[in-house]
Amino acid sequence: MLFQRYGKFTGGIDVPEEKDSTVDKPISIPEATDSLRIPLMPCQTLPSQPTVTVGARIEPHQRIAAAMKDGIDIFAPLGGTVKSIDEKTIELADLTQPKGIPESSIETSWSDLDSVQLYQRLAESHLPTFGARGETMMGWINRAKKSQANTLIINAVECQPYVTADHRLLAEFGSEVITGSAILGKTIGVSKIIVAVDETHTDDYTELLETNAQYDIQCIALPRKYPIGADNILAYVLTRHEVPCGQDPESIGIAMAGPAECFSVYRWVVCGQRLGGRVVTISGMHAERPGNYFVPYGTDIHELMAPAEEPFIIGSPMIGRLCPEGSVVKPSTDAVVAIDPTIVGVPSQCIRCGWCHDHCPARLNVAVLNDHYELSDIAQAEHLGVLSCVECGVCSYICPARLPLAERTRKLKRAIKRRQTSMPLFTPAPKPPESDR
Amino acid sequence: MTDVPEINPPNPEAFLKEARTLATHAPLLRAPEKVHSVFLVIIVAACLPLAGGVVLFGWRALWVVFVSVVSCAVIEKIYFRVTHTPALLGRTHAYLTGVLLALTLPPFTPWYVVVLGALFSILVGKAIFGGVGHFLWQPALVGRFAIAVITPILAPMLGTTDVLQPLSWGVLDQQHIVFGDVKEVKTPKDYRGWKLTDAPDGTNGFAMPHPNKVMSKLWLKSDDNFHNFSSIGTVRDDIPNRQCMLFAVLPPVSDMLFGARPGGIGETCSILIIAAGLYLVYRNYVKWQLPVVIILSAAIVVSIAPIRFTGPNGTMETVWFPMFAEGIEIGFTYVLYQLLGCGLLVAAFFMAPEMTTSPVTTGGQVIFGIGCGSIAMLMKLYMDIPIPAYVAVLVMNTFVPTIDSMWQPKVFGQKHFPWLARAKK
Numbered sequence: 066m067l068f069q070r071y072g073k074f075t076g077g078i079d080v081p082e083e084k085d086s087t088v089d090k091p092i093s094i095p096e097a098t099d100s101l102r103i104p105l106m107p108c109q110t111l112p113s114q115p116t117v118t119v120g121a122r123i124e125p126h127q128r129i130a131a132a133m134k135d136g137i138d139i140f141a142p143l144g145g146t147v148k149s150i151d152e153k154t155i156e157l158a159d160l161t162q163p164k165g166i167p168e169s170s171i172e173t174s175w176s177d178l179d180s181v182q183l184y185q186r187l188a189e190s191h192l193p194t195f196g197a198r199g200e201t202m203m204g205w206i207n208r209a210k211k212s213q214a215n216t217l218i219i220n221a222v223e224c225q226p227y228v229t230a231d232h233r234l235l236a237e238f239g240s241e242v243i244t245g246s247a248i249l250g251k252t253i254g255v256s257k258i259i260v261a262v263d264e265t266h267t268d269d270y271t272e273l274l275e276t277n278a279q280y281d282i283q284c285i286a287l288p289r290k291y292p293i294g295a296d297n298i299l300a301y302v303l304t305r306h307e308v309p310c311g312q313d314p315e316s317i318g319i320a321m322a323g324p325a326e327c328f329s330v331y332r333w334v335v336c337g338q339r340l341g342g343r344v345v346t347i348s349g350m351h352a353e354r355p356g357n358y359f360v361p362y363g364t365d366i367h368e369l370m371a372p373a374e375e376p377f378i379i380g381s382p383m384i385g386r387l388c389p390e391g392s393v394v395k396p397s398t399d400a401v402v403a404i405d406p407t408i409v410g411v412p413s414q415c416i417r418c419g420w421c422h423d424h425c426p427a428r429l430n431v432a433v434l435n436d437h438y439e440l441s442d443i444a445q446a447e448h449l450g451v452l453s454c455v456e457c458g459v460c461s462y463i464c465p466a467r468l469p470l471a472e473r474t475r476k477l478k479r480a481i482k483r484r485q486t487s488m489p490l491f492t493p494a495p496k497p498p499e500s501d502r
Numbered sequence: 503m504t505d506v507p508e509i510n511p512p513n514p515e516a517f518l519k520e521a522r523t524l525a526t527h528a529p530l531l532r533a534p535e536k537v538h539s540v541f542l543v544i545i546v547a548a549c550l551p552l553a554g555g556v557v558l559f560g561w562r563a564l565w566v567v568f569v570s571v572v573s574c575a576v577i578e579k580i581y582f583r584v585t586h587t588p589a590l591l592g593r594t595h596a597y598l599t600g601v602l603l604a605l606t607l608p609p610f611t612p613w614y615v616v617v618l619g620a621l622f623s624i625l626v627g628k629a630i631f632g633g634v635g636h637f638l639w640q641p642a643l644v645g646r647f648a649i650a651v652i653t654p655i656l657a658p659m660l661g662t663t664d665v666l667q668p669l670s671w672g673v674l675d676q677q678h679i680v681f682g683d684v685k686e687v688k689t690p691k692d693y694r695g696w697k698l699t700d701a702p703d704g705t706n707g708f709a710m711p712h713p714n715k716v717m718s719k720l721w722l723k724s725d726d727n728f729h730n731f732s733s734i735g736t737v738r739d740d741i742p743n744r745q746c747m748l749f750a751v752l753p754p755v756s757d758m759l760f761g762a763r764p765g766g767i768g769e770t771c772s773i774l775i776i777a778a779g780l781y782l783v784y785r786n787y788v789k790w791q792l793p794v795v796i797i798l799s800a801a802i803v804v805s806i807a808p809i810r811f812t813g814p815n816g817t818m819e820t821v822w823f824p825m826f827a828e829g830i831e832i833g834f835t836y837v838l839y840q841l842l843g844c845g846l847l848v849a850a851f852f853m854a855p856e857m858t859t860s861p862v863t864t865g866g867q868v869i870f871g872i873g874c875g876s877i878a879m880l881m882k883l884y885m886d887i888p889i890p891a892y893v894a895v896l897v898m899n900t901f902v903p904t905i906d907s908m909w910q911p912k913v914f915g916q917k918h919f920p921w922l923a924r925a926k927k
Contacts (some may be wrong), residue, residue: 405529430911
């Protein structure tokens with residue numbers, strides 16, 4: 066069986082991919098670290114309550130914090146001794162060696178379970194989701210069930226530069242990812258499952274193609290164009306339905322998940338294993354050991370990247386952020402990139418070239434939105450549809466005046482959501498001294 | 503001793519450090535193109551028609567370009583020194599303005615006229631609006647328009663008849679290209695084209711009437727016997743002593759294409775203008791829709807707009823649809839002469855797509871282009887304006903803020919165009 070190919074959208078750009086150094090490196094084990102600082106708030110929920118005391122000896126996969134409200138329980142990825150506990154982290158020392166992804170062993174036949182039993186089994190799992198949204202797995206499933214989604218799209222396009230974590234997962238554990246998507250689909254009760262991948266790397270996905278025929282899953286290879294992997298754009302490309310302004314694909318009956326979620330769901334439902342880490346791509350020209358690693362949660366990013374020096378970028382350079390001191394690997398950390406950010410200098414004024422509008426995948430007139438930002442005219446910005454922004458960063462990337470357009474659009478969206486129209490958004494930049502360029 | 507607060511002197515190192523600021527928010531990577539590199543590429547593209555002008559009009563054209571660029575840069579520098587307007591960033595846009603201004607000027611323009619044009623370009627066109635990114639009209643065209651208005655007034659004071667609109671203009675002969683003098687020209691008896699005719703003895707080239715002047719003002723009554731044509735392309739036997747307009751008076755079509763005809767330095771060589779324009783389209787600095795719409799709307803207007811020929815005895819003849827009046831072939835030739843005769847191509851590829859003074863959205867640019875093309879041709883046919891295409895661009899520039907605020911694109915996920923729904927207050 067072959068991949069079907071289709072899909073286009075207006076706008077978008079060709080970002081340099083920079084994936085050559087990591088695309089063929091198999092998922093491996095990182096070097097052992099001295100301590101883990103396990104976050105008590107891996108998702109955007111209330112922090113979990115620690116159930117261990119300082120000095121206690123912890124076995125691997127032992128529960129160390131209990132869920133509050135709709136949060137999740139925290140399990141230790143490695144064995145060790147509790148060194149300290151504060152509001153946000155539990156620090157473990159004297160660690161056991163990291164083991165990477167364990168061998169799969171089929172313990173349960175998932176096809177015997179109906180959707181209610183699968184739902185209950187997943188409710189015991191306390192899995193997070195791995196997207197930037199920071200939901201728990203149960204939060205995502207509940208949202209998808211509530212919107213009565215009829216299509217499940219597995220977003221494995223990975224259009225972001227430098228990131229290859231999902232690609233390696235599909236290449237090495239393709240059949241498990243496909244089975245996991247079938248489990249998720251049965252749990253939510255969808256009629257159609259689509260797996261979307263990048264068409265340049267399809268040669269590695271033989272295992273995936275052998276499995277998908279069993280479950281009647283559509284595999285679609287999409288052309289490489291940034292940002293085809295944004296959720297709203299991918300939903301439009303695959304179904305030709307536009308997501309309404311400021312809403313999620315769930316509002317038109319499409320549930321979106323990633324391959325990492327499918328893999329962890331498969332490992333929990335079928336093998337009974339709770340993975341205490343995620344695949345992280347380490348890349349960039351300053352990285353000492355570029356590759357794909359199965360990193361336990363709570364590993365300090367500076368220790369992971371040593372001996373490379375700052376700056377590090379968490380996530381891809383297009384949508385990620387600079388790594389602050391003391392940040393650790395979380396479920397949403399798909400890559401750590403060690404490159405120098407571009408020198409942008411002082412932004413000059415807009416010359417109204419309109420490239421931001423030409424390349425915006427949401428067809429937003431970003432130049433006019435920038436005017437509204439500078440005037441703090443939030444009502445007009447909302448009228449022009451600023452909530453459709455998918456935050457891909459294309460406008461900032463191509464702006465010849467080097468204006469931080471993506472940041473300003475994000476602030477406009479935040480202000481609309483909070484209705485804080487009284488505060489001026491824009492403070493004028495200091496006047497540059499005389500320059501003779 | 504009392505503590506005197508220390509006043510920090512201006513710190514150039516702090517500014518340098520700020521000017522090297524790294525990106526701190528997503529995206530942390532940026533494309534390499536900057537504002538001044540955009541202007542530099544447009545300057546390089548504009549050098550192509552300029553080179554054609556230098557070949558066909560001689561070294562005098564280079565002198566005009568030099569004076570224009572230097573005076574633009576110097577005037578902007580002086581203005582910046584006086585007012586410290588922060589948006590007058592660098593000199594790159596001043597160079598671009600100078601080059602574009604020189605493209606539109608005749609090769610024999612005196613230096614003081616060029617300086618006058620540069621003064622209006624920089625001060626009125628750009629500086630009083632606040633510099634790059636803020637101006638309303640294309641600055642080079644503001645300068646050109648000021649020259650066209652002021653030189654007829656200045657001419658009697660300077661003791662000349664007409665500085666920029668003489669009856670016959672010079673084009674260099676093939677043997678004298680680059681190093682000949684475009685002022686030493688004579689009208690040949692029988693002009694059959696640049697390659698087939700030799701220059702009269704003792705001269706460097708040919709003197710010819712401007713094709714724009716021949717073909718415009720057809721609706722107006724002219725006092726001179728300049729427009730005694732019996733028809734567009736074929737001689738009519740029933741009216742004696744009259745000749746056809748296209749083939750008897752105007753240079754051959756090949757000369758109109760390659761530029762051996764009177765006109766501004768960069769206006770004449772249509773092939774090179776189109777090549778430079780296609781390069782700009784390829785680099786995405788010009789959206790292809792804008793020049794295509796300008797040329798198309800101009801062609802449509804010219805092919806259906808009525809014209810009139812005046813005879814020696816006051817006889818008049820009106821042609822209602824010039825495209826179809828004397829057959830489709832002569833109609834096409836007539837439209838081609840009209841499009842190539844004025845500076846429409848320069849306006850379509852260099853002046854109208856100026857980023858600051860054109861609409862942001864593609865739909866807005868189409869509206870803008872329809873206005874530019876049709877107004878240019880209507881002015882050319884029915885008004886006494888020497889630079890119809892440029893004035894049309896200036897007129898449409900005035901409406902750009904209106905077009906920009908009215909024509910908003912339909913955003914991803916919206917059901918209607920925003921201008922169909924009223925803004926919530």
